[in-house]
Amino acid sequence: MTLYAMGVDFGSMTAKAVIVDAERDVVAAEVVDKGVLIEEGAEIAMAQALASAGLRQDDIAATISTGYGRRKLDVAQRTITEITCHARGAHHLFPEARMVIDIGGQDSKVIVVDEAGHVQQFAMNDRCAAGTGQFMQVLARALDVELDEVGPLSLEGDDAIVISAMCTTFAETEVISLRAQGHSKPDILAAVMESITKRTMGLIARVGKRSPIAMTGGVARNIGVVRALERRLGEPLLIAQTPQIAGALGAALFALDDARRGIRLPPLEPSFRGEADRLVEPGGKGGCSRISTPV
């Protein structure tokens, strides 16, 4: 019989839905730019995923939701935090990873995972959204550049400027002030990337660095942040083609476990990797770093 399970990550800025089949193959993965504040975001993501897979809601044996809006979805049988789901999703994509850096729309986290993909420890930003997707949006607006240009443009600058105050609320003021002092957009962006990196290194220090390191979340698509982090870490990051869907993928895998238990199917081997490679472009830029289209 054909068994499908769905994971929905209803985040602060985007909604993601992933459908997996009984063998953990991803049959659909959708990202919609509508976050928790827009009620229908998750519904659109789910509808698109079902359409993409050629399935109906009734075909889905189990659904698990995650993300800040996880409790808003009636269709989900249960919720699991984004921390646990990103760990599971990242581990599925990169079973060798022992640490996951996830920077999403609202928060950043560093997760230590064991060989089974279970969370060992984690650390999260506590007080502000500096360096997250929301921060990037504010920054792009302040510099009058497209969001997609932020990463590539930062690579053209140098980080001679040191930015210490990285509050999202004050970012606009700070960036305008630096522009008024005559600093170029690339130089400002390079300094911003460096500052985000320092914050992330602080989170890593809290739990103790492990290798290899996978990166998930929308900010993993920002080549400026990725390169700055890799420089600091001294090693390449493992990044999937669509890093935002790691949380929804993890939720879908947990949902599949539930569905298999529900119909008394034996559990799959923990090392089974499914269609992970479909989401990864092998041999991407920067040595082992597998980024397909960073922006």
Added chain:
Amino acid sequence: MLAELAPPPTTSNRLKTTAMNNRMVTAYWDDLFAAKDNGKLVCWYEGVAINPLLQAMDISWCHGEAWSALLAAKKEEQPALLASEERGYGRELCSYARTHLGTGILRERGQIPGSPDHEHIAGRAPAPDLIISAYPYCSTGQQWDEMLFRLFGKRVPVFNITLPYIWGNGSSHAYMQGEEFEDAVKFLTRQLRECVTFIEGVTGRKFDWDRLSEIMSYTKKAGELRLEAMRMCKARPAPATFFEWSISIAPVNFLSAGPEIVEYFEKLNAEIAGRVASGTGSVPREKYRLFWDGIMNWGKLGWMAEKFSGYDACMVAGRYTHMGFWQEPQVIDVDDPLEGMARNYLTCPINHSAPYMIDRITELCEFYEIDGLVMHGARTCRAFSNPQFLIAQEVSKRLGVKIAMIEGDMIDPSFYKDELVNSRVEAMLEAIDARRGLI
């Protein structure tokens, strides 16, 4: 104005005896509010429990942190916090101090916050006739009395007690032993004798040593009973939680010591023993056993108790409750109590280095069979939260327990973000489930 979230539904099975504690606490505050009418002097003090010295001389007292906790618990801290902010005390400064100072500011201004049909409690604290500060390892605490002194027109006499920090775990300065520790005990005992002279000067009366002995005999007995009851909570399910132990700090900290505090812990012990015998837990479906590191968020005590009970998680013990407030009642020599009081004051859980705290927390986690640590970083008490990363890393490494770091505060509700707390706690419980093969 902060948005008020709906409180978690009640699921916990709280100890009945704590109602007696609530009555004692209410009676204590009512006595304080009536102190001036009853012709009594009032002392404002902060830090460790020097109140037996005041009780022995029939002086009423207002403990700064207990007072601030009361306002937070009653959701009446805002007028005092605002008053102190208006005076220039920034919101990153200790919220205990800001609330206490704000109360003083309101009193000096003659402002009674609230409405005619509901006068806020902040307006009811009688002004001090003397001020004593005895704060271990906290720079704000050591200046708090200075601020109060200036606030009340430099006319209220002040006595400041210095508590040496107990560094490291070396043989000369270990917990309750070693040459450096003994020197600190002598230094502190000397200061307590000087404090007695100060009190005699303010009251114009000779100190009543017999009364102090009697007071400390009640505290000693209450402390012993409290430890006995705490140890019974090793049982599964645990008959009482950290939140109930937080409530039960008052009788061994700032309430008047008398036969009723002994009676309270006798009744508490009996109820706990009964629960152990019947297998009754404070959290009805105890699935996880947790340890709380950090000061309580006093405005959310019931909230937190219900939140964790809702997760089937029992907060069995904590650094604040299980490493402070008379963990060493045996050191009280009722015939000569000052030295024992000094020893106790030096063992306050913010007066020790991380190595000692890590060892002690590890012992507690092993004894109570803890699955996870909730590290509550009080935003405005860095004295308490400074070593939390070290504690979390090391205890986790030693025992494999899971960690959730959450932010909040003792008093100021603006630092608490419910959804951030939920995500971190739920992720920790999921990690515990994963370890048990349940996810």
